Amino acid sequence: MNSNDVFRPFMEPNGVAIVGARRSPGFGYSIPVSLIRQGWKDHIYLVNPVGGELHGLPVHKTLTEVPDYVDLAVVIVPAPAVPGVMEEIGMRGIKNVILETAGFSETGEKGRELQDSVRDIALKYRIRIIGPNCVGVINTENKFSTVEVLEKALTKGPLSIVAQSGMFGAGIMDYIYQRNLFVSKAVTLGNRLDINECDTLEYLHKDEATRVILMYLEGASNGRRLLNILDRVTRDKPVLILKSGKTDVGRKATASHTGSLSGEDNLYDASFKQFGVVRAETVEELITMSLVFSSQPEPEGGRIGIITSSGSMGVMAADTAVTAGLEMPMPSESTVKRIREKAPGWMNVKNPLDVGPSNLFGEAIEAMLEDPAIDMVLPILIIPITVLEMFRKQGITIEKWFGDIKAIRARAPRKPLVICAMGNSQFVSEMRSFLGTDVPVITSPEPAAKALGAYWEYHRIKTGREKAIRN
Amino acid sequence: MNSNDVFRPFMEPNGVAIVGARRSPGFGYSIPVSLIRQGWKDHIYLVNPVGGELHGLPVHKTLTEVPDYVDLAVVIVPAPAVPGVMEEIGMRGIKNVILETAGFSETGEKGRELQDSVRDIALKYRIRIIGPNCVGVINTENKFSTVEVLEKALTKGPLSIVAQSGMFGAGIMDYIYQRNLFVSKAVTLGNRLDINECDTLEYLHKDEATRVILMYLEGASNGRRLLNILDRVTRDKPVLILKSGKTDVGRKATASHTGSLSGEDNLYDASFKQFGVVRAETVEELITMSLVFSSQPEPEGGRIGIITSSGSMGVMAADTAVTAGLEMPMPSESTVKRIREKAPGWMNVKNPLDVGPSNLFGEAIEAMLEDPAIDMVLPILIIPITVLEMFRKQGITIEKWFGDIKAIRARAPRKPLVICAMGNSQFVSEMRSFLGTDVPVITSPEPAAKALGAYWEYHRIKTGREKAIRN
Numbered sequence: 056m057n058s059n060d061v062f063r064p065f066m067e068p069n070g071v072a073i074v075g076a077r078r079s080p081g082f083g084y085s086i087p088v089s090l091i092r093q094g095w096k097d098h099i100y101l102v103n104p105v106g107g108e109l110h111g112l113p114v115h116k117t118l119t120e121v122p123d124y125v126d127l128a129v130v131i132v133p134a135p136a137v138p139g140v141m142e143e144i145g146m147r148g149i150k151n152v153i154l155e156t157a158g159f160s161e162t163g164e165k166g167r168e169l170q171d172s173v174r175d176i177a178l179k180y181r182i183r184i185i186g187p188n189c190v191g192v193i194n195t196e197n198k199f200s201t202v203e204v205l206e207k208a209l210t211k212g213p214l215s216i217v218a219q220s221g222m223f224g225a226g227i228m229d230y231i232y233q234r235n236l237f238v239s240k241a242v243t244l245g246n247r248l249d250i251n252e253c254d255t256l257e258y259l260h261k262d263e264a265t266r267v268i269l270m271y272l273e274g275a276s277n278g279r280r281l282l283n284i285l286d287r288v289t290r291d292k293p294v295l296i297l298k299s300g301k302t303d304v305g306r307k308a309t310a311s312h313t314g315s316l317s318g319e320d321n322l323y324d325a326s327f328k329q330f331g332v333v334r335a336e337t338v339e340e341l342i343t344m345s346l347v348f349s350s351q352p353e354p355e356g357g358r359i360g361i362i363t364s365s366g367s368m369g370v371m372a373a374d375t376a377v378t379a380g381l382e383m384p385m386p387s388e389s390t391v392k393r394i395r396e397k398a399p400g401w402m403n404v405k406n407p408l409d410v411g412p413s414n415l416f417g418e419a420i421e422a423m424l425e426d427p428a429i430d431m432v433l434p435i436l437i438i439p440i441t442v443l444e445m446f447r448k449q450g451i452t453i454e455k456w457f458g459d460i461k462a463i464r465a466r467a468p469r470k471p472l473v474i475c476a477m478g479n480s481q482f483v484s485e486m487r488s489f490l491g492t493d494v495p496v497i498t499s500p501e502p503a504a505k506a507l508g509a510y511w512e513y514h515r516i517k518t519g520r521e522k523a524i525r526n
Numbered sequence: 527m528n529s530n531d532v533f534r535p536f537m538e539p540n541g542v543a544i545v546g547a548r549r550s551p552g553f554g555y556s557i558p559v560s561l562i563r564q565g566w567k568d569h570i571y572l573v574n575p576v577g578g579e580l581h582g583l584p585v586h587k588t589l590t591e592v593p594d595y596v597d598l599a600v601v602i603v604p605a606p607a608v609p610g611v612m613e614e615i616g617m618r619g620i621k622n623v624i625l626e627t628a629g630f631s632e633t634g635e636k637g638r639e640l641q642d643s644v645r646d647i648a649l650k651y652r653i654r655i656i657g658p659n660c661v662g663v664i665n666t667e668n669k670f671s672t673v674e675v676l677e678k679a680l681t682k683g684p685l686s687i688v689a690q691s692g693m694f695g696a697g698i699m700d701y702i703y704q705r706n707l708f709v710s711k712a713v714t715l716g717n718r719l720d721i722n723e724c725d726t727l728e729y730l731h732k733d734e735a736t737r738v739i740l741m742y743l744e745g746a747s748n749g750r751r752l753l754n755i756l757d758r759v760t761r762d763k764p765v766l767i768l769k770s771g772k773t774d775v776g777r778k779a780t781a782s783h784t785g786s787l788s789g790e791d792n793l794y795d796a797s798f799k800q801f802g803v804v805r806a807e808t809v810e811e812l813i814t815m816s817l818v819f820s821s822q823p824e825p826e827g828g829r830i831g832i833i834t835s836s837g838s839m840g841v842m843a844a845d846t847a848v849t850a851g852l853e854m855p856m857p858s859e860s861t862v863k864r865i866r867e868k869a870p871g872w873m874n875v876k877n878p879l880d881v882g883p884s885n886l887f888g889e890a891i892e893a894m895l896e897d898p899a900i901d902m903v904l905p906i907l908i909i910p911i912t913v914l915e916m917f918r919k920q921g922i923t924i925e926k927w928f929g930d931i932k933a934i935r936a937r938a939p940r941k942p943l944v945i946c947a948m949g950n951s952q953f954v955s956e957m958r959s960f961l962g963t964d965v966p967v968i969t970s971p972e973p974a975a976k977a978l979g980a981y982w983e984y985h986r987i988k989t990g991r992e993k994a995i996r997n
Contacts, residue, residue, distance in 0.1 A: 085912065220838035222908055229950045297842075299841040305845035337846075367742060370770040370776050371770050374771065401628070412552075437693055441675065442674075
């Protein structure tokens with residue numbers, strides 16, 4: 056069975072039993088509510104020995120009472136009740152389970168024994184399991200989500216998420232949409248009794264809607280297999296990894312969180328570098344990189360053009376860009392000429408280009424994007440909020456001042472363009488709603504430059520490996 | 527003349543001539559407007575050869591026409607007009623000038639010559655100058671600001687800023703208030719024709735309202751003197767520095783920005799470490815550290831307690847904390863007992879402490895703050911936005927769920943407490959408005975842990991030097 060066959064019932068189920076649906080607050084209440092809201096009412100079946108009715112649906116006392124075809128069970132009962140429920144699931148012929156319940160191997164020896172007994176039942180009935188100790192899956196394509204997230208967070212996007220931790224996988228769904236970062240699939244793995252990050256990577260590798268993969272990993276379930284799969288996936292799609300457990304303390308904390316061992320960190324690092332796996336150092340960096348990788352074309356070279364009205368921010372970005380492996384050449388003669396024609400006398404056309412208080416941003420962005428000597432462009436937009444407010448009164452929009460960056464992007468679509476917008480959150484949100492998903496908006500210069508450096512490194516390694524194969 | 531005497535007319539002027547006040551948009555328009563709004567109408571004198579009236583004030587054609595005592599001139603005329611204006615200022619007996627005009631040494635040889643001629647005039651009349659190529663000063667104590675910023679940004683606070691770059695110094699004023707970070711003084715230095723970062727540091731060292739100093743530096747005007755002063759200031763107040771020009775490209779960009787040389791970066795680094803100068807690597811890090819240093823007491827030890835509902839974020843924070851030189855011991859017996867008494871059976875009381883979906887945050891925060899085995903506490907608060915919305919409908923406030931952290935802080939004020947609030951921006955702002963300036967709210971775990979590590983390192987070096995003196 057290939058990975059798409061394995062994942063289909065989890066991501067595109069026909070009938071879903073929710074075992075442990077209940078009236079009191081918690082997942083047993085919120086999962087049915089949100090699935091109904093997302094249009095899944097006719098495909099879900101609530102199960103709880105108390106029976107009765109909930110959310111306008113009958114509550115079946117046992118799984119055997121569920122009248123229709125069910126190919127997925129979402130289990131939210133307390134840990135000690137799980138083996139019994141698993142037997143019922145097996146008897147009912149359901150082959151796929153999202154086991155959200157916590158209290159297994161992450162809690163110590165007794166939990167591990169309980170988890171083993173669940174594994175034995177799963178093996179007996181050939182049941183595939185995601186979890187335990189997870190929050191399941193999100194699929195924005197069909198709005199199937201075992202996590203309650205905001206409607207807006209279910210907008211389709213190019214990024215897919217694999218996370219061991221439920222809080223991590225679902226937690227970032229609460230705010231990445233506010234930065235115009237949207238998701239196709241998310242899978243939270245928990246203790247990985249059965250399905251693990253390797254299976255998920257294989258699935259996302261084949262999944263057409265997934266263009267970039269974000270992974271939060273505490274430790275590999277099978278290091279050799281993971282590297283093997285990463286070797287293949289990275290030839291086609293970028294994989295961005297945040298791996299915790301860099302220190303002994305972190306590793307110890309990890310063991311008691313999802314019961315996994317995080318292994319020797321530097322062993323991973325070497326292989327990651329070889330395959331062009333992008334390793335983020337912080338949650339914020341992971342999100343910034345995801346935004347850049349999933350919205351921009353791959354850079355064909357490592358020459359960055361920086362445009363700014365703040366010399367100091369230009370310098371900070373230049374420092375970071377160079378440290379991240381990028382070059383900062385002078386723009387071409389023709390670009391210099393083109394900008395100089397419109398520029399006030401004081402403006403020194405170079406790289407980083409400080410346009411000062413002029414409104415030459417748009418002109419400079421387009422010229423740099425069209426310059427054969429430049430491979431990617433990072434404009435750093437800063438405007439005092441008081442000036443922005445004055446402009447608003449005078450009817451001067453942000454696209455009038457900074458150029459119609461959306462239109463420029465459409466005319467010159469082939470190079471990465473990342474906007475750094477610094478200042479009051481009001482300015483940042485205006486810029487985000489203006490640019491939508493076309494151009495990412497990052498709020499400080501260094502992470503933007505670092506993400507562009509990482510993107511070039513990914514592309515360089517990928518094409519290097521392609522050439523090695525052809526030769 | 528000591529540094530306070532030097533700075534008094536710049537920060538607390540009696541009469542201010544604004545040379546280059548004008549009707550058209552720009553600093554010449556906005557500076558008088560904002561000074562009038564801040565209550566300075568009776569102390570400012572507009573000067574422009576066109577004469578007439580502006581903002582209800584007479585516009586004097588020359589400085590000699592200004593009828594009252596003036597001890598500060600803010601100059602905003604075009605660069606070529608500056609020498610003439612400086613002569614007038616000298617003749618009028620004004621001894622202090624904020625020269626905002628750009629187009630001097632930062633533009634090359636000709637600009638350098640012009641700057642030299644301004645210096646000669648200043649020496650002749652014994653005029654002290656801040657600038658050129660700057661935006662002047664901000665003093666929230668008396669609301670004297672030569673930069674137009676939002677009213678809210680002029681709230682008094684413990685942080686003072688020294689920045690070479692005007693855009694940097696004033697730019698961050700536009701948004702740090704949104705994170706509850708407030709300023710006492712800000713001085714932007716520009717090309718540093720006369721007054722430089724050393725003078726400013728000496729002033730802020732003595733300034734009682736300044737508790738923490740934030741510095742953006744491209745290059746030292748006099749490296750030896752700077753280190754000498756930093757040696758002294760850091761014995762009393764933390765100095766947080768963001769220094770650009772780490773790479774050759776950055777250094778080159780710096781030279782053409784404020785015309786300064788950024789020098790050998792690693793030479794600075796060694797001395798910074800010795801004095802406990804805190805060096806931030808990015809703008810964001812600088813702001814996070816400023817927030818932590820200026821709101822929290824100094825940590826008396828390096829043992830951090832982490833409390834979270836997301837195991838993965840706890841691990842990320844633990845990794846960063848340990849890398850930043852902190853320790854993560856087990857809490858004391860009594861703390862473990864105290865938390866266990868209220869904790870559900872599944873909760874494993876350790877460090878990081880994962881309270882899971884319980885509402886034990888408040889209890890755990892207070893227990894950790896009171897634990898003699900713990901020197902600082904970092905709670906990482908995460909809550910799905912959908913749950914937060916449900917709570918709101920049920921009348922459950924964030925302080926009911928996460929504990930009344932404001933009251934806990936008041937009861938246990940002696941150790942650093944930094945909140946990491948992750949998730950939807952709505953949750954973050956609620957938490958910020960609840961906690962005010964008592965407890966900083968950071969939006970991801972690693973920067974919070976890193977800032978706490980830097981704070982402990984500052985305190986450790988400072989007390990180590992104090993002991994060395996006593997012995």
